[in-house]
Amino acid sequence: MPEADKEGKNYHPGIPQKSELFFLKGSNELGWGMKNRLARIFNPENGRTIMLAIDHGYFQGPTTGLERIDIDILPLIPYADTLMLTRGILRSIVAPSVTKPIVIRASGGPSILKELSNEEIAMDIEDSTRLNVCAMAIQVFIGGEFETRSVVNMTKLVDMGTRYGIPTLAVTAVGKEMTRDAKYFRLATRICAELGAHYIKTYYVEKDFETVTASCPVPIVIAGGKKRPELDALKMAYNAIQEGAAGVDMGRNIFQSESPLAMMKAARAVVHEDERPEKAYELYNTLKNESR
Numbered sequence: 001m002p003e004a005d006k007e008g009k010n011y012h013p014g015i016p017q018k019s020e021l022f023f024l025k026g027s028n029e030l031g032w033g034m035k036n037r038l039a040r041i042f043n044p045e046n047g048r049t050i051m052l053a054i055d056h057g058y059f060q061g062p063t064t065g066l067e068r069i070d071i072d073i074l075p076l077i078p079y080a081d082t083l084m085l086t087r088g089i090l091r092s093i094v095a096p097s098v099t100k101p102i103v104i105r106a107s108g109g110p111s112i113l114k115e116l117s118n119e120e121i122a123m124d125i126e127d128s129t130r131l132n133v134c135a136m137a138i139q140v141f142i143g144g145e146f147e148t149r150s151v152v153n154m155t156k157l158v159d160m161g162t163r164y165g166i167p168t169l170a171v172t173a174v175g176k177e178m179t180r181d182a183k184y185f186r187l188a189t190r191i192c193a194e195l196g197a198h199y200i201k202t203y204y205v206e207k208d209f210e211t212v213t214a215s216c217p218v219p220i221v222i223a224g225g226k227k228r229p230e231l232d233a234l235k236m237a238y239n240a241i242q243e244g245a246a247g248v249d250m251g252r253n254i255f256q257s258e259s260p261l262a263m264m265k266a267a268r269a270v271v272h273e274d275e276r277p278e279k280a281y282e283l284y285n286t287l288k289n290e291s292r
């Protein structure tokens, strides 16, 4: 027989058990697993995230800057909150000892040589659980040729993920010929949220972006888009955050920078420390010069 414990006294009957609201917009009614995964992607202290997007190869092959992920991207990972990539790159290049939350690219099909909106769900939920991912990402082509297919794919992924407590990130993809304005992004982000996406990646627009974030009931992160000068990219990230975005999911503006590590750290300062873009650009230049 084990020795009996002394009778405990620390019942604190006068202190009610705390019950906290979840920190992320629109996410309070989600299950524990979903919330825990989202809390690994978004910092619970400030509700923000800086995601490093390196999934471009799933439709465009070895994109400039991603030719050798082992050499050029792995050193950036410690400065990202989250890594967005395909299962192929995760398994072949990223060590399992890396504990950063993973957002897995779960859609695919067409290459840049074909109609991009013709996507399918490209992995099973079981593989997402095997890879211990924190969210699954899927492209949604509002206004695109295969709009309905992409929307229904997203809802199927939301249903699959909900069974296992894995959130879905809807990525609003815009056709080349389509107008990128706040009206379009309000439509696209709201449709994704209404149909169950847990957070949404979209593009920043200079005019009325705050109406996009305000009318979307779940968190929004912005994509970086095409490579632009570093100061411009930092200004875009800063403005997006100040206008209601919960973070950035940047790819080319980081890994195609002259100094990806310096840019990663500068963007991080903008997202997490509200660093002004000009100061963050100074940091970028200092770090770039130090690394020479």
Ligand code: R5P
Pocket: 053, 054, 055, 056, 084, 171, 223, 224, 225, 226, 249, 250, 251, 252, 253
């Ligand atoms: C789209 O092709 C991918 O989902 C990228 O992850 C996304 O576009 C973000 O990357 P970037 O900042 O290069 O636009």
